[in-house]
Amino acid sequence: MDLLSLRCFQVVARHEHISRAAAELHVAQPSVSRTIARLEAELGVPLFDRRGRRIRLNQHGAAFLRRVDRALGELEDGRRELADAAGGEGGTVTVATETLLTLAGLLAGFRAAHPGVDVRLHQASADAMAERLRTREVDFCLVSRPLTGPALTSVELLREDVLLAVPTGHRLAGQEGVDLAALDGEPFITPSPGHWQRTLADRLFARAGVRPAIVCEGNEPGAILDLVGAGLGVALLPAMARDTGGRGTVAWARLAAPDCHRVLRLARHEDAYLTAAARRFGEFAVEHFAAVPGRHLALGSAAVSRPAVF
Template sequence: MQLTQIEYFLMVARLEHMSKAALELEISQSSLSKTIARLEENIGVPLFDRKGKSIRLNEYGRMFYEKAEKALDDLYEAKTEIQELANIREDSVAINVMNSKLLPKLFFNFYKKRPNVKIRQYVLPDKLAQQKLIYGEIDLMIVINPIADRRIEWVPLFTEEIFLVVPKNHPLAVKESVSLIETKDELFILSETEQNFRATENQLFEKAGFTPQIAFEGEDLSIILQLVNEGKGISFIFKNSFLDQYLDNAKILKISDPECFQTVGIAWNKNRKSSFVVNSFRDFTINFLSDKK
């Protein structure tokens, strides 16, 4: 039984969807299926009930999931403790971030205090970053909305306003503010369904009282906004995004109704022992970014 097999099994078990798990793991679906099949062959029983494209954990799978999840957590924790004991862990922080213009100031001010610390920054899809956070491959996430996983702690940092973005030649572009219900017949370009920002977008539509017409869904906000800039639809942008500087052919409008805000927070795996440097950076971030508008 290999460690990779267990990691892949846990991903499939959480998503109960082979193709989605393959995307998150960045491998082919056939490779993932073969890995799961070899694991089941090694154990001696099937771990999933399969019916067509549907895949669900069975009784054996649920038992194995519970034990495997704990075993993997213990292994990663042991690795961290041994590295710290041997004093071979570098003074570094690995963090997944949003495209917020507040972050360069955060990093610069932390460097002034701790110039020898190496910061490794990532901008990964939310679900992939969450898995890396769970497995200890990154230390922290700056992300909107709490993460629904008992292992992850999320602390709010600040609240920022959300705006509508439309092409400059759009009829709404003559306005400075707009009620969201005015866009009910428009084509929207939105975040992919498993991105945290999509949950915020869905809440806005629910408050406005309509279901949007969606022309495109994507993981990368820069691509979404570029499509708006090219006149392919309308979308949203948050106040502190630095992507507004690339919208030379679009207009940003205030949303008058409903109130449109999101809360940005910092997340970490509370079941893992963090290094002194990671804890220092986390505390500095909370103090530096709290109540920023």
């Protein structure tokens, strides 16, 4: 077996879909199918269960994938380590985030401080981030909920209140301590399940026995502020969104819920090799968010200690 076959298997295993894997690998679908068939013949066991055009990783495939991930991860770490040894102030850091809004201020400062570092971004759901860290596709993930998995570690960057964004002129605009019961039946805009805002909203509303009327759910959290400003409904948004736009069309209120906040973390795989560029980014991110005013909970929480982990 060769590295191309192993990489092909890894991508097919992640997607459990031949055509999607072929698109990511930029090869023809029949070529992917032949590669997987040759690999299975060489190993002597099927790696996938097939039902018509659908494939599912079986127990043999899952066991083999763990080894492949480890082997390819070690090779990728070796490549990065040798590139690091060549020296220079450049290099590349790859970051995944749920919404690019979170990175805007951080990137402006980092690029000014380290103009030679190439930053590559991916937008991904929290569920996909652990996989990207495990396969070394990214160095870091900025995530608003804990990532679970072997060897995943994180440092807390900030805690901030989550506010209720409402259209200007709304009956709740500017209010403090809004009872959740006031949102019963209210038109509500939210990301789809899996996003941290949706998880938070579902928890708060279930606890209060409230059922807002979801009028929009999708996978573009960055568009929610504009939709609120357009009068479509109300939404839960982090405090930093208040400073990004919609000032003339969006007003804000605070819910009477002490746990209505988010914790932003910078996550990485502790066994992955961090290049000098990646370490600089991690250190800069911790310093950047530590210096942002008003980024601790306004509801009485103490300042968060930020250990150096890079």
